[in-house]
Amino acid sequence: MVLRGPMMRSILKLFRSSTLVLVLLALIIAASIAGTLIQQNAALEVYSASYGPVLAGLFRTAGLTDVYHAWWFIALLVLLSINIIVCSFSRITKTISLVRGTGIIVEKEYITGLKNTASFRYAGSINDLVRSFSKKHYNTRKTVVRDTTYILAEKGVPGRFGSFITHMSIIVILIGALIGSLWGFKTNVSINEGETIAVPHRDFKIRLDSFDLEFYGETRRPKDYKSTLTIIRDEKEILTKTIEVNDPLKYEGIFFYQSTYGQSAQPETIVIHTDKNPSEHGKEATCVADYTLKIGEQFSIPGTEYRVHVLRYVADFLIDEHHRIISRSNEPNNPAVNLSVHENDRLLFDVWSFPRIGVPHFPENFNYNFFLKDMSFKTFSGLQVTYDPGVYVVWTGCGMLMTGLLFSFYLIHRRIWVMHIPTGKDGMVYIGGNAGKNQYSFTLEFDRLIKKIKGAA
């Protein structure tokens, strides 16, 4: 059979070794740490800026820019899983036979040969003997063969399986993660009030009925933000729920989380304040009107043939080194709006208008000035839409992990054999026991038990 061949045997030997565990763990630890020290999933320019182009390219090829999804990282996890499975199953048979043990009836020499052993004359009753073990939470089984009573007191059996359960739990967790990454999805969506969007990979939609944002007092520190969402399928409203952070909406296995919020980068409407320049030098400009309109709309200056189109808006105006006009960020730090002025359908010029200075320079003489007076933004709600079929497997694994740890550390398998041979008025008892681990504290418990039994008799 293939499993018995020499090559298979040496492969299994490799995977049974604890050195391999330490090597794999060390590599996984090192890679995980690298992923926290090197920024993950950033643009190449970011790495070039911090590490120089050569190192940046190296990081990219080595997968250090996305460590946790690199093929070799996954491979390390797979190898570790195989290692865990092989080690656990090769040890479990030994554990099972250790637990089955030698049974209730044993030879006297077996008991006296144990590390913790005592033999003495005992005048008390068998029941008292059993009770002193029960008091210490031992399960006792008793059998009588030709006047000799055999007792087996045992506790903490699950403790032997703690290691197996703990290690298998890690495999279960990894399987859950695998299921989630293969069959699940996770996306971020921004949705505006009143907007309905299609849910990815599904046949229903979701509508944001209202978005509430509350700050603490006068600060910009968010106190609470909630979205009221309605699920719509085939034009019918299925359910409505108000979600907030830590309280998502669940429908058909899909979760909608209140993740964040923000202001749309583009304004909903802007206000252009139009002034007519003073006729004489030294006089004040006169206000013509404030025009409230959307990007792409236009207005006319009354009493003239001028029409002004609002072309586009940038939040953070900057002229870059290639003389292009760009927005440095999405925050309205230096807002400006691009206007084109037409006369009788003929394009006169194309200018930029700012809040305080208006249009800094007109290419030719022009009697008016335009100021970007105000912008109003829509606040959007940031939702995280996820579907993870593996998450329940992961929670099962976590439960197994905690159970396994509890069994490993706090349930110790302890067994005590007793042989009672009646000799006339009283009897000879032979008591001996052992423990799965922590021999020192078992010896203490054993000695205390013996003292109690001797004292009671």
Place this chain on the structure above:
Amino acid sequence: MIMESALFGWSFLCYLAATVLHIVYHVFKKEKIRIIALVLTGAGFALQTGALVLRTIVSRHAPFTNMYESLIFFSWMIILIYFILEYTYKLSILGAFVTPLAFISLGYASLLPEDYRAIEPLVPALQSRWLEVHVITCFIGYAAFAIAFSFGIMYLLKDRFKFKKLPSLELLDDMSHKTIALGFCFLALGIITGAIWANYAWGTYWSWDPKETWALVTWFIYAAYLHARVTAGWRGRKCAYLNILGFAAVIFTYVGVNFLLPGLHSYVK
């Protein structure tokens, strides 16, 4: 918050005095000194409990939502576990090594600039019962590892200098093992509750955030410690070194990540 500062200041002084007295006791072995040291530690603990309760009442949230609060909570937890261990195992020497940790933690907290200390209302992400569950389990773990670290230091001192006043190497090794096992279980629970909470709040139970990753790294290091004992039969000195490496990871996970790395738990602006 004058009352709270006063309580905090007095508990700091108590721990400082207790540390000195614990050490003095072990030099002179006068039982009376030991009693006073214990009383001072107890007083410091009581004052700290008062400070934490006061802060909870005033801020209307659990007293561990920023670095300042968590450092005080950390030092409080260390002393609590120390008291439990002292009562169970009657290890009087432990006081001399644990109270310094408590007062270093408080000392560091007192050095934090004002804006790290301010009582702030909770942002929506923190408004959850999971906050208490996750943070408390993590800090029981951290505190257990801190005490294990004390045992590790005691082991290395005994090993190198053979101080007669320190307990046997075997006992110190065994206590290190026990406290690491305790910390290991609670850190596991802390990581798991963090994952459950993250799943409720953001839909992802694991996103390789530096804090999450470093907590896992710490857990793996202690897993290596436990494996080395069981499968490779390591004892004593090698274990003590791994113990200290593990605690270095705890400190980096607790404080280093917040101040040196970006991410969800970051204070880096």
